[in-house]
Amino acid sequence: MFWDWDYAFEVLPVLARASIVTIQATVLGFILALVLGLIFAIMRMSRNRAISGATTAVVEFIRSTPLLIQIFFIYFVLPEFGIVLDAFLAGTLALGIHYATYCSEVYRAGIEAIPRGQWEAATALNLSPATTFRDIIIPQAIPPVVPALGNYLVALFKETPLLSAIAVLELMQTAKILGSQNFRYIEPITLVGGFFLIFSLIASAANRYAERRLATIGKR
Amino acid sequence: MNDMMSSPPLPAATTETQPMVRFSGVTKRYGDLTVLDNLDLDVAPQEKVAIIGPSGSGKTTVLRMLMTLERIDDGIIYVDGRPLTHMESNSGLVRANEKYLRSVRGDIGMVFQHFNLFPHMTVLRNCTEAPINVLGLPKAEAEERAVELLELVGLGDKLGEYPQRLSGGQKQRVAIARALAMRPKVMLFDEVTSALDPELVGEVLNAIRMLGKQFQLTMLMVTHQMGFAKEFADRVCFFYEGKIHEEGPPEQIFNAPERERTQQFLSAVLEAG
Numbered sequence: 140m141f142w143d144w145d146y147a148f149e150v151l152p153v154l155a156r157a158s159i160v161t162i163q164a165t166v167l168g169f170i171l172a173l174v175l176g177l178i179f180a181i182m183r184m185s186r187n188r189a190i191s192g193a194t195t196a197v198v199e200f201i202r203s204t205p206l207l208i209q210i211f212f213i214y215f216v217l218p219e220f221g222i223v224l225d226a227f228l229a230g231t232l233a234l235g236i237h238y239a240t241y242c243s244e245v246y247r248a249g250i251e252a253i254p255r256g257q258w259e260a261a262t263a264l265n266l267s268p269a270t271t272f273r274d275i276i277i278p279q280a281i282p283p284v285v286p287a288l289g290n291y292l293v294a295l296f297k298e299t300p301l302l303s304a305i306a307v308l309e310l311m312q313t314a315k316i317l318g319s320q321n322f323r324y325i326e327p328i329t330l331v332g333g334f335f336l337i338f339s340l341i342a343s344a345a346n347r348y349a350e351r352r353l354a355t356i357g358k359r
Numbered sequence: 360m361n362d363m364m365s366s367p368p369l370p371a372a373t374t375e376t377q378p379m380v381r382f383s384g385v386t387k388r389y390g391d392l393t394v395l396d397n398l399d400l401d402v403a404p405q406e407k408v409a410i411i412g413p414s415g416s417g418k419t420t421v422l423r424m425l426m427t428l429e430r431i432d433d434g435i436i437y438v439d440g441r442p443l444t445h446m447e448s449n450s451g452l453v454r455a456n457e458k459y460l461r462s463v464r465g466d467i468g469m470v471f472q473h474f475n476l477f478p479h480m481t482v483l484r485n486c487t488e489a490p491i492n493v494l495g496l497p498k499a500e501a502e503e504r505a506v507e508l509l510e511l512v513g514l515g516d517k518l519g520e521y522p523q524r525l526s527g528g529q530k531q532r533v534a535i536a537r538a539l540a541m542r543p544k545v546m547l548f549d550e551v552t553s554a555l556d557p558e559l560v561g562e563v564l565n566a567i568r569m570l571g572k573q574f575q576l577t578m579l580m581v582t583h584q585m586g587f588a589k590e591f592a593d594r595v596c597f598f599y600e601g602k603i604h605e606e607g608p609p610e611q612i613f614n615a616p617e618r619e620r621t622q623q624f625l626s627a628v629l630e631a632g
Contacts, residue, residue, distance in 0.1 A: 260475035263426050264489035264541060265465050268457075274488060278479050 147326040150317050154330055157313035164231045164309060165296045171235025172295065173288070176242025180250060181272065183243065202240040207301050209233045214305045230302035238295045245287045249280035282353050289346035293339050300331075310334060377440050379404040379577040380425065380545060384434035387420055394420045396601040397434070404544075407571060407578045409588035409609070412598030413624055418581045421598075422547040425579070426469045427460050438466050439544060465493070468543035472550040474530040476522040476537070482509065483518040486537045494541065501540070508536040511573070512566045528559030532566050539570065546570075548580035560584065567591070585628055589613050597621045 182194040201209065214229040224232065253276055261271040300311035314331045318324035378401035387395040395417040402408050410418045423429045425436060427443065435452070436443045445452040446459040455463070477485050486505035490496045496504070509515055512532040522530055531551055538546060548567065552560040564587050571578065571591065582588050588595055588609060595612040597605045597620075605612065605621045616622045 254475075256471060256473055256475035257477070259426075259428050260471065260477070262428060262464075263467075263469040263471075263538070265461060265493045266489055267461065267492070270492045274492070275477055279477075 141325075143323065143326060146321065146323055147330065150314075150321075150327050151330065153317060154310060154313060154327060154334070157308060157310045158334055160227070160307065161296075161299050161309040164227065164234060164299050164302060164307070165292075168231045168234035168238065168299075169292050169295055171232070172238035172242050172291070175235060175239035177246055177277075179239055179243035180246035183247065184250065198240045198243055201237060206233065206237045206298060207304060209237055210301060210305055226302070226305045226307045230305055230307045234295055234298065234302075238291055241291050241294075242288060245284045245291070246280065248287075249284040250276055252283065253279055285353055286346055286350040289342070289349060293342045293346070296342065297335060297339060376403055378402055378437070379406070379439055380579070381437040382421070382434065383437070385424065385431050385436060386433035387417070387424060387429065388432050393601055395424075398601075398603065400596070400603065402545075402577055402579065405575055405577055407591060407593045408580070409592035409595045410579060410581045410598060411583070411585070411588060411595060411624070411628075412604070416598040417601040418598045419549055422469065422549050422579060422581055425545070426467055426547055427455075427464050430454075438463065465541060466544045467547065468538035468541055468545070469547040469549065470531065470534050470538055470551050472553050474522070474527075474534045474554075476530055476533055478522050480521075481518065482514065482520050482522070482525070482533050485522070485533060486540045489537070490540050505536065505540050508539050509533070511569065512536050513562070526559060527555045528562045531555065531563045535563075535566055535570065539574070543576070545577045545579070548578065548582070550581050550583065552582070552584055564591075583628070585613065585625070597624065599624075 179194055179198055183191050183198065185191045185194070210230055210233040213224065213233050214226060217224065217229075257275055257279065258271070261275050266275065299309055302309050303312035303315060306312060310331045314324075314327035317327040380400070380402040382398045382400040385395060385398040386393065398417075398421070400421075410421060412418045420429065424431050425438075425443070431444050435445050441463055442452060442455070443460075443463050444455055446455045447453075477488065480488065483502060483505055486509060487496075487498065487501040490501040490504060491498060494501075506515065506518065509518060512535055514529060514532055514536070517525065517529065517533075522533065525533065534551075551567075552563050555563065564584065567578075567580075568591060570576065580588075580592070590609075592609050594606060595609050596603050597612060597616075597618075599620050605616060605618045612621065613625065616625060
């Protein structure tokens with residue numbers, strides 16, 4: 140038979156456990172992307188040309204090179220400089236940093252959409268730059284870009300199989316191992332695909348819901 | 360950054376009333392366009408100055424420079440005897456940096472044509488944000504101050520409301536209370552009724568009238584409300600092509616303007632109603 144149900148049910152629990160690693164990498168990577176992305180966005184707006192220029196260069200460099208190479212670099216090259224990270228940490232770090240550059244563009248769009256009058260009112264009230272960002276700019280810049288950030292969450296999630304390249308025991312790597320042990324790939328690989336499909340659909344639906352909610356809050 | 364000032368020195372402190380605001384040889388250019396040309400203007404403490412003139416005459420720029428929203432290209436501005444646009448250093452006066460500006464611009468408050476309220480904050484929070492974060496007031500004290508001012512402008516019942524739910528006149532009164540909560544010495548009003556429906560202009564002007572009596576404020580207002588300028592201002596400055604073309608007490612400017620440009624402008628404005 141082309142599809143072996145018994146085998147499928149046999150590997151399912153193993154894959155379910157591996158999916159926890161995938162979700163961990165997604166969540167941790169995305170948190171890093173959100174935080175670091177905001178830092179990148181703010182640094183790019185610095186009035187200090189050295190800071191904004193250097194940040195722009197770093198962001199463009201990371202954005203324009205493949206994630207897989209960055210994963211390899213962090214895992215295989217950094218140890219040459221004495222920085223040794225385990226595979227999960229290296230992979231999650233690479234995911235987070237890579238997606239931080241995308242998120243920083245999203246934040247930047249959100250920040251640039253804030254009317255100039257808001258900045259001027261903040262200056263007229265003598266608010267410090269830090270307070271202006273924290274209380275005036277960020278709270279207005281983020282809600283409109285939540286859907287765009289949500290899209291990157293889904294995209295990052297779908298890229299976690301790249302971590303199999305450095306043998307992180309996430310879904311894809313586990314499926315590959317199961318396949319090579321039993322000489323049957325179709326069931327584990329299909330199940331992994333199904334898992335990604337289901338979670339992506341759920342995340343997209345949640346994102347659309349958030350989008351609608353934010354739209355109604357915006358009309359408050 | 361450190362371009363040196365060749366002129367003018369700090370004014371000597373005198374026992375005479377020192378001007379609250381002094382523009383000394385202030386020039387502002389946008390590229391080739393000179394918006395303000397070597398402006399000299401002294402405003403006495405608690406004086407109320409109305410600035411009128413055709414669009415493009417540089418009148419709004421005067422306020423924006425005083426609020427430090429725009430850098431000046433030449434000259435110097437003093438507020439309450441201290442240089443605003445420049446600071447003292449070992450080598451004389453140099454252009455003020457951000458840190459120095461933060462230490463001096465607290466004397467100045469501004470109300471904008473388009474209100475610029477913070478839309479994600481309630482009316483009350485709009486008025487307490489800066490007192491808490493800039494003046495370091497405890498929240499309770501800042502709220503007490505804000506409520507007092509909001510009641511003064513007739514908005515004591517809107518404390519928890521968001522700006523989107525207010526009329527233009529109400530928004531502008533919140534903006535006035537928000538600026539006043541910082542206890543400035545100088546208040547700037549930049550065409551504060553221009554974005555309002557005609558029937559809402561009165562409530563905002565009343566609020567300004569009232570706080571003119573209630574507080575010891577120096578006021579500069581750019582306005583198209585000639586009736587209000589006439590009644591409220593101590594002095595009217597007519598700006599034309601980046602200069603004060605004519606100035607004087609309102610009776611003189613409105614009833615017997617001496618210069619042709621002033622006459623033309625006033626007849627055009629009065630005709631438009």
